Each structure stands twice: as structure tokens, then as C-alpha cells.
Amino acid sequence: MIFKASYLKLNKEGRLRDIAENLYNIYESCVLCPRKCRVNRNKGEKGVCRAGASVKISSVHPHFGEEKPLVGRNGSGTIFLTNCNLLCVYCQNWDISHIGEGKEISDEDLAYEMIRLQKLNCHNINFVSPTHYLPNIVRALIYAIELGLTIPLVYNTGGYERVEIIKMIEGIFDIYLPDFKYWEGRMSSLYSCGAEDYPERAKKAIKEMHRQVGVLKLDERHIAQRGLMIRHLVLPNDLAGTKEFVEFVFDELDPGTYVNIMSQYHPSYKANSFPELSRKPTTSEYTKAILAARDHGLFNLD
Template identity: 55%
Template sequence: MAFIPSYIELHKKGELEKRITLLLDFLKECRLCPRACRVNRFNGEIGYCRASSELMISSAFPHFGEEPPLVGRHGSGTIFLTHCNLRCIFCQNYDISHQGQGTQITPSDLARTMIRLQEMGCHNINFVTPTHYAPQIISSLPEAIDMGLRLPIVYNCSGYESLEVIKLLDGIVDIYMPDIKFFDEKYSERYSKAPDYPRVVREVLKEMHRQVGDLKMNSSGIAERGLLIRHLVMPNGIASSEIVLKFIAQEISVHSYVNIMAQYRPEYRAYEYPEINRRITHKEYMEAIQIARSFHLYRGF
């Protein structure tokens, strides 16, 4: 049977419009993420993420560097949002996340962008760093649906999310793709100024998994719905990989699709911190893989 994304049903029932109203309300006293800056973004006030009420994107294109179930033959329809609510000091996209590189667009522009990516054959619409623009992104969906959008929505985020917002995305997002970056608050404070990140990401992942379950693919191996977790191995055990992988196996699901990433390189201000001012070694990466296997994880790496 042909895939029908869950947001189509919500739109038919009029529920999507109700969610948009609720989400837009968050911008008046912004608490879209755990930082809860409580700025009125409609009045031009700017919080930690530096995003205004106007959408900004840095690029939109078929991406062939994402995980195979997202890329398929024609690419993942990736849309990079400007700014970020986490802003790690080692960010490899710091020009977008910290320095605000991008172009202002309207929700109608975004709807047309999604359709263009669909027409190019992309297998999904992959919003990279969507957290601080969740209401504006979802606001663009009705117009995109009316223009024929039928691709799964990928919510490609840092994991530093508001649980309340994630609950409002139930039935809208088909594929959640959160990072688990840290499980030690000392490091999430030092590198991302978010000491509560470990607590937040645990709760948020459980809710995401409750909504969409383990990653499911069609007969061609293309992801249609579910949770896809990313974990970036860092030098000197900074990412607490053993505790992270144990949590995924024992408290999310042993069937979780986990991309254990080896691509860390010191970017932006990482040089200020000697313990993360190098790439990881082959040994550090292989240890993470062995740990994942020892917890009976088997998908995605």
C-alpha cells in the first residue's frame, strides 16, 4: 500500500490547524525549547537562539550524505534552518547555527520548497535544526499538503526539545531523528550551556519513540516512520557513549536504528578546549561499536 504520511489525516480532521494555533502561541513568550527565554518573538525580541519570528533557511537540496534509509536513490530533501537553540561550541555548521547565515522566507516559500524537493524525487522532507522554528514550519504544511505534499517529515534535531512541543507534533512528524550528544551535565554545560540536556534528552526520546516506534522502512529500504537516533562519538569519552547506548537499548528499544558517528572534528571554538581539540581515534570508535553490540543493538551502524 502506498505510504500516506500521518499529517494528511490530521489535516483532514482540522486538527493540524488547531496544533498550528497552539504552537504559534509559544512564540509570544518563547518556550519552544527548554531554555524558555520567554521573549516575545512577534515583537522582535530575540532569545538565546537569536531567531526572530521570521523563518530563515540556509539551503534546501537533495542530500546524499544522510543515513541510507533517508537517502535512497534520489536523496533526502534537506532544509537547513538558520540559528540553533543548542549552539555547541564545536558545531561543524557554526556559520549557520552561530553566525546566522541564511535567507528570510515565508511559510508559503517553505511550502513551495517542499514541493520542489518532492518533484525532484526526494524521499522525505528533512528539517535540520527545526526546534526554534517548529510553529512556522508546521504553519507551512497545510499549503504544502494542498499543493500535493505526500512525503514523510523528518524532525532532525539536537534532542534539546520542549516535551510540550514534541507532544504537539504527535501525528505530524513521521520520522524523528534526534541526537544524543551528552549524558554528563558537566559536559553539556561546558560545551552547550545546557546542564539539563541529559535529563531533557532522556524524556524527549521516550516521547518520540512512544509516538512513532522503531524505524520502519518500505520494501525498497526507504524509511517511512519511526525513530532514528544519532550519537556522535567524541574524544576522551566526552559523549558518555557507554551510558548513552545502554539507555537506548534498555529504555528505548533494542531495535532502535542508531547511527554511531565517527565524524567529529574540532570546529569553531573547540580549539579552546584541549580535551576535544582532536578527531577521535579508530580505537575510540570501535569501542563504541563494541559497546553497542554488547547491549544487543544491531541497526544503523
């Protein structure tokens, strides 16, 4: 059966335009994410993420380093958006997320970039850090559909989301790819620019994403069509709270949820200012994290 991206139905029903308009209205007093800065981005005011009202991108290309179900043979069509609403002290892409290095483009040009990736046979359009540019993305999607876009969209987020906004975009993204970074607000406050409510916000948002798209479904080529994929970066000294996170997935989502327990943490940007973050996790710490996931009954591990 040929898979059809969900947004095609929304567009046919004429609902995509309403969602784009409602999201654009939020720029007048931005509450797109839990920071709720209430700045008027249309007038050039900047909130915590420092993003304006025009979308800014740092790069667009087929990416072969993402999870296998996203990459397939031809790559995940990745669009790296600048700025970020979480601003972690150990960010590996700090030049893009903290400094905002990139170029501003129109929503129409963002649509052309999506079409270019589809023409390169990418399996999906993977928006990295989409939260603060959602209005632009949805408007660009409308143009892209007119130009023939049909491949699924991936919402690749740090997980600091408002559940109300995730509800607003139901039916647009077939694949949600959130991080779950910390179990304790003490850690998110310290390492992610005062975001003490991160664990609660991320849990609520991820539950809503799961409600919308369910566990990951692959096609006959083992390429992701629709579903939730969660990333969990193991931090040294168990700062991420892996055991509690996997319990949450088992108890409140589904044991078959696709979970990528990642080992690649290394101290970047300002991490060395925090002694507990200034080293890679040991092999034993990583193994313990994987075993915790298996012991808690998760069976769809990357």
C-alpha cells in the first residue's frame, strides 16, 4: 500500500491554512514554547530563543547519520533551523542554536528546499529544532504541497514543548522525534537555561505525540512511515535519569516504543564549566543504561 503523508488530508480538508494562520497569530505575543516570552516577533522583539519572525536555516541536505528507519537508502532530508528554545550548555551545534548562524529565507523558499530534498529521493523532510519556527514551516508546507510534496515530515525536537501547540499541529507531522533529556528539573534548570519544567513539559508533549502517531510503523523497505521515535542521550553521572525515563516509556507509552539510547555525549561548548558534565559517559554507564531499558521491558531499542 502506498503511504500518504497525513498533511495531504489536512490540506484537502482546507484545515492547514487555518492552522498556519493561528500559528502565525502567536508571533504577535510569542507563546510557542513553555518559555512564553510574549514578545512580538513580528516587530523584531526577541525572546529566549532569539529567533525572529522569518525562518532562518543553517543547512539543508540528505543526512545519513540519523536513525536507520529515517535514513534508509537515500537519506533523511534534513533542514537544520537556527536558534533553539532549550539552549543546553553542552550543545554540539552551539554556533547554530545559541549564536544563530544561518541565513534567513522566505516561507516560499523553504518550500522549494523541501521539494529539492524530495527530488533527491530523501525518505522524509526532517526539521531539526522546529518549535520556534512552526508558523513558517506550516505555511511553507502549503506551498510545498502545491509543488508536489508527498513525503512525511519529521518533528525533530529537544522536547521542550507546550502540549497545546502539539495538539494544534495534529495531522501535520507523521513522525515525532523528540529528545527526552532529563528526568529532574534541577538538571534541566542548571544545564538548559533555567528550564526547570522541562521533565513535565517533555513528558506531556511526548504522551500527546504518542497519542497522535502511536508506535513506529515501517514500510517493507524498513523505512519509517509514521510513529514516535524518542532519543535519550546518556549523560555522565546518570544526570539524565535513564532508569526513570525507561520506566515512564514502559508505564505511560508502550513497551514497543522506538527508543534510541545514545552514547555520543562529549563535553562541548560550556560543559567544562560543570565538572560533572566534563567527561564522556563510561562504557559501564552506557551499558547500565541499555540494560535498564531492556530490564524494564523495552524491546524496540535502536
